[in-house]
Structures are given as structure tokens and as C-alpha cells.
């Protein structure tokens with residue numbers, strides 16, 4: 001696959017050219033401390049230093065981007081179908097699939113792995129046409145991390161720092177201020193073919209020498225290897241650790257909403273007041289931390305306590321889904337849930353405590 | 367016009383189903399017969415997602431036995447927004463329907479076996495889809511003992527069917543209420559667990575099937591185990607909150623297992639080790 005070197009101006013011009021053909025999304029600073037992937041408009045500022053990890057710049061931080069980029073593929077609320085009366089007293093159901101050509105740039109490796117996992121989830125079993133249609137028409141440009149996002153980040157510990165699969169183009173900042181542009185798919189190749197970047201050989205070496213300047217350790221590290229942490233989460237059912245970490249939990253569901261690998265949904269119907277009998281059905285993001293998530297008619301709740309719900313969330317990320325799919329932890333270590341929780345409940349601490357508890361001598365007797 | 371894409375959205379899109387008749391069966395439940403565009407081709411124990419466009423959608427068990435009719439029968443309890451709205455609909459009105467979903471029962475498992483069926487309350491609605499084929503083919507399926515319980519006589523579903531099945535030589539029917547509530551009653555009083563110790567069963571050749579409110583399962587399974595039944599001989603039809611029916615929305619998870627897809631019918635040994643299975 002081809003690789004290039006590009007300076008900031010060339011990259012910016014190229015992305016702006018893409019915006020003439022695709023919807024281009026880019027992480028933009030919102031207020032003082034957060035980011036959001038926003039559509040690139042003709043005059044929107046495109047400051048490439050946000051991709052650049054040089055300490056002097058203010059790089060884009062994944063965990064400070066409250067809504068993960070994967071939500072462009074699975075929106076918080078998404079139309080599934082519209083309905084209208086047919087001539088026979090019934091309905092015409094019109095599926096809403098969205099084949100808009102999109103290009104998402106500036107995706108960090110943790111969010112890239114999350115998108116890869118969501119691809120697997122949506123392709124498996126009964127394929128999800130709404131997601132897969134969006135995905136088939138979306139190009140991903142990812143951007144390497146040479147500095148951990150912030151104090152919440154634990155992507156290296158979660159095994160997603162070096163994730164590249166799924167990216168069409170992968171960028172790595174170079175010491176001289178240029179960006180290494182690696183095309184990883186035919187779609188990436190086609191996109192860069194007439195970009196006017198300078199060809200570059202030995203991209204592997206260039207990427208690795210940039211990565212050699214990463215701080216060690218990179219972000220927070222578990223006290224045990226990831227496989228042990230995951231095994232501890234898998235094997236622990238009754239444990240005071242679950243209760244300890246939910247003492248202050250409001251069951252607000254924020255940790256679900258911001259997670260790049262939370263994909264549970266609820267359904268809602270809307271009626272079109274102006275057109276009698278017409279309306280639509282959407283799905284909207286839902287969260288297993290919300291109290292009524294597992295409640296059934298008659299009032300029985302299969303996960304009635306916050307501790308039971310937290311256990312479910314943590315087990316889904318680190319045990320249930322990793323058993324069903326091939327690529328390891330479904331927690332990609334982006335740090336969003338811990339960052340956004342008002343009472344500082346952090347899956348990193350929960351997992352770490354579970355691993356410590358299962359290492360403790362008394363646990364061996366159970 | 368929608369642009370064509372390479373992926374099929376059909377599993378999430380309803381089809382029209384017209385109400386042929388809707389009949390009150392208890393204070394809270396109505397029985398519906400719907401006309402379909404094509405036969406469902408369902409297995410006993412499967413369910414559909416039933417919707418009223420603009421109101422909502424809910425999982426509802428298929429109550430009729432398998433067949434190739436372009437009709438389906440459902441029993442719907444009014445308990446929330448959608449189900450109350452459905453009760454207002456009349457013959458001729460159209461509803462939306464997706465499915466069938468879930469695994470259902472495999473009738474082959476029941477060949478040459480005797481079966482004890484324990485239905486609590488609304489649990490009789492899905493189990494009727496199994497009782498019908500078992501009762502219709504005695505030479506193939508063996509003896510059927512049906513234990514059907516509900517709160518009071520006025521809550522009993524399918525009274526005519528229970529009486530008709532009881533007339534069949536290879537079917538025994540035990541009808542119970544928790545409380546007669548001063549109403550006339552020709553069955554027994556007690557919980558569905560009560561008759562289990564006295565049943566005349568050839569245990570090694572018997573299967574048991576359960577469906578009812580969440581509290582019921584544990585006690586019935588204990589009573590069956592006390593008779594020497596193994597987990598492999600017991601089938602449970604479980605309820606969970608469900609939004610999609612196709613293993614995506616996450617609501618129905620029992621630990622790592624998706625009830626909508628791997629269930630709602632489980633052979634009990636498949637879920638006995640899941641801490642969330644029965645509570």
C-alpha cells in the first residue's frame with residue numbers, strides 16, 4: 001500500500017477538496033475543554049495542530065470528545081422507517097437507509113477499534129442494514145496518538161493504542177511537522193491518488209520512530225496484564241467490589257451514552273401532526289445503567305440494583321462481548337465514562353480492583 | 367424513493383396484519399386473530415413483534431399451533447400504552463407485525479416422550495402453541511399432563527380449550543386457582559407446584575415445559591427436581607424486556623445470552639449456570 005508525506009497545508013487543502021464530494025467530519029473544539037465531530041463547512045476552521053501531538057500544540061483529545069465519532073454511523077437517534085396510510089386501511093412502511101458518502105477524519109486509535117468492533121456486532125447474526133449502509137459509504141481517516149489524551153486514558157492497557165484496522169488512511173505526525181499518510185485500503189489509495197502528497201518509502205520505520213517518542217508508560221496501566229483483568233471480570237459474580245463502586249451512582253446512564261462500544265437502543269414512534277396517519281419509528285441510544293432497562297410487564301426487574309447493572313455493563317465490555325467476538329476487550333480504554341461521570345466512577349478502577357481481589361489469597365479458596 | 371442499498375432492512379420493518387376478530391377473554395386479556403399477507407411458518411414458542419404505528423411495539427407470543435394458515439392467534443394483556451391501545455382496536459383494523467422471532471420448541475424433542483406442561487397465568491398463551499401439536503398427534507408425542515394455574519377463576523384463559531383437551535384420552539388437565547375469590551370454580555385451589563408430587567410419571571421418559579410469571583420458575587423446577595427430573599428434561603420459556611427481537615438492542619440479555627435469539631425457549635441445562643436466568 002502506498003504512503004506519503006504531507007505538510008499541513010497540503011492536508012488541509014486535500015480535506016477541503018474532499019468536502020466538495022463527501023460530508024467531511026472533523027473534531028472541532030466546543031467551548032473550552034470539549035470536542036465534537038462536526039461537519040466541515042466551507043469556512044469552518046481546520047486547525048491541523050489538533051492532529052499534531054507536539055506538546056506545544058493543543059491536540060484533539062478523544063476522551064474530551066464527549067460523543068464518539070462512531071455515533072456518525074449509529075446516531076443517538078436514527079430513523080428506521082416512515083409509515084403512511086395505504087389504500088386498504090393499512091400502512092406503507094418505508095425503510096430509511098442512509099447511503100450518504102461520508103468521510104470522518106481525526107479518529108483516534110481507541111475510537112477506530114471501537115468502530116471496528118461495532119462493524120463486527122452489526123454484521124453478525126441478523127445484519128443491521130441501517131448501520132451497514134452508513135458504514136459502507138463512510139471513509140475513515142485515523143490519526144496516531146503519540147501522547148495519552150489525559151489522566152483518564154488507558155488505551156494502551158486496554159490494547160487499542162496500536163489499532164489500525166478499519167482505517168482507510170492512517171496519519172502519524174512526524175518530528176518535522178509533516179504527517180505520514182499511510183493508505184491502508186483501496187478506498188484510501190483512491191482518495192490519496194491525486195492528493196499531490198510526496199511519496200514516501202519506509203513508512204513503517206517512520207511510524208515506529210515517531211512512536212518511539214511516546215512516554216512510557218502510555219496512560220494508566222492496570223496492575224495486572226489485560227488478560228488477567230478480563231479473566232477476573234469474567235469470573236467474579238458476587239463481590240464487594242461491585243457495591244463499592246456504585247455507592248454514589250445515580251443510574252444516570254451517562255457512562256453508557258458516551259461509550260464508543262455501547263450500542264443498546266430503545267424504540268420510539270412519532271406521529272406527523274400535519275399528515276394524519278403518517279409518522280415514523282426511530283431507535284435511540286439506551287443504556288443498561290438506567291433502572292428500567294431490564295424491567296418487564298408486571299414490574300419485575302431483572303437487574304433491579306445499581307450494582308447489578310454496573311456488573312452487567314462492566315462484564316459486557318470485558319467478558320461477555322469479548323467471548324462472542326474475536327478482538328479482545330470491548331472497553332477500548334478511551335476514558336470517556338470515567339471522565340464524564342459526575343461522581344468519578346471509572347471502569348478502569350472497577351476492573352483493576354476486581355483483578356486485585358481475585359489475586360488476593362482469600363479469593364483462591366472460593 | 368429510497369435509494370437501493372446492498373443491505374436488507376426487513377427484520378426491523380413491520381408488515382400489515384388485519385384483525386379478523388378480537389374477543390375479551392378475561393378482565394385484562396383479549397384474544398386476537400390476525401390475517402397475514404403470508405403464513406408465518408412459525409415453530410411453537412416463537413413470538414412476533416406487534417406494533418401500532420405511532421404508538422409502539424411489543425413482543426407477543428404466538429398462541430396458535432404451527433400450520434400453513436395465513437392467520438395468527440395472540441392473547442394480549444392490557445398493561446401499558448401499546449397493549450391498552452391494541453384492546454381498543456376492532457375487526458378490520460390493521461396492525462404491524464414482524465417476525466416470527468426466537469428459537470421456539472423443536473417438536474422432534476417431544477417424539478415418543480410424555481410431557482408435563484406447567485403454565486402460570488398468561489404463560490398458557492405461548493404454551494398453547496405447543497399443546498396443540500402434541501395433543502393432535504398422540505401416537506407421535508405420548509401423554510400430556512397440563513397443569514394450568516391462575517389467580518382467580520375469572521383470570522382463566524382458554525377455558526373451552528382446557529375442557530376440550532381434558533376430554534382427550536392421552537391428555538390430563540389439572541386446573542388451579544390461587545384463590546376462588548368467591549366465584550364458582552370446578553378445578554383445584556393451590557399453586558401450580560402442588561400437584562407435581564402426586565403425578566404418575568415415568569420420569570426417565572418425561573419432559574417438562576414451564577412458562578409463567580418470573581417467580582414461578584424456581585419453585586416448579588425444585589418440585590420437578592424432587593421427582594428426579596434432570597435439568598436436560600426441563601424446558602423454560604423465559605420473558606425479558608425486548609425491543610428488537612434480533613439480538614441487537616441489548617434489553618433481553620441474560621448474562622451473555624440473548625433471550626430473543628437463543629430463547630425465549632431454553633433447555634434448562636443451557637441456562638442453569640447463568641446467575642441471571644431465573645431472578
Ligand SMILES: Cc1cc2nc3c(=O)[nH]c(=O)nc-3n(C[C@H](O)[C@H](O)[C@H](O)COP(=O)(O)OP(=O)(O)OC[C@H]3O[C@@H](n4cnc5c(N)ncnc54)[C@H](O)[C@@H]3O)c2cc1C
Nearest residue numbers: 295296297424425426427442443446447448449606607608
Ligand atoms: C417473548 C415475550 C412474549 C410475550 N408474550 C406476551 C403475550 O403473549 N401476551 C401479552 O400480553 N404479553 C406478552 N409479553 C409481554 C409484553 O411484551 C408486554 O406486556 C408489553 O411489552 C408491554 O407493552 P406496552 O407498550 O403495553 O407497555 P409499556 O407502557 O411500555 O410498559 C408497561 C410495562 O411493560 C413493561 N415492558 C415495556 N416494554 C416491554 C418489552 N418490550 N418487553 C417486556 N416488557 C416490557 C414495562 O416495564 C412496564 O412494566 C411477552 C413478552 C416477551 C418478552
Ligand code: SF4
Nearest residue numbers: 249250252253255341
Ligand atoms: S457510573 Fe456514573 S455515569 Fe454511569 S450511571 Fe452511575 S453516576 Fe451515571
Ligand code: SF4
Nearest residue numbers: 259331332334335337
Ligand atoms: S467503557 Fe468507558 S473507557 Fe471503556 S470504551 Fe467505554 S467509555 Fe471508553
Ligand code: FES
Nearest residue numbers: 611614615616626
Ligand atoms: S430483544 Fe433486542 S437484543 Fe434481544
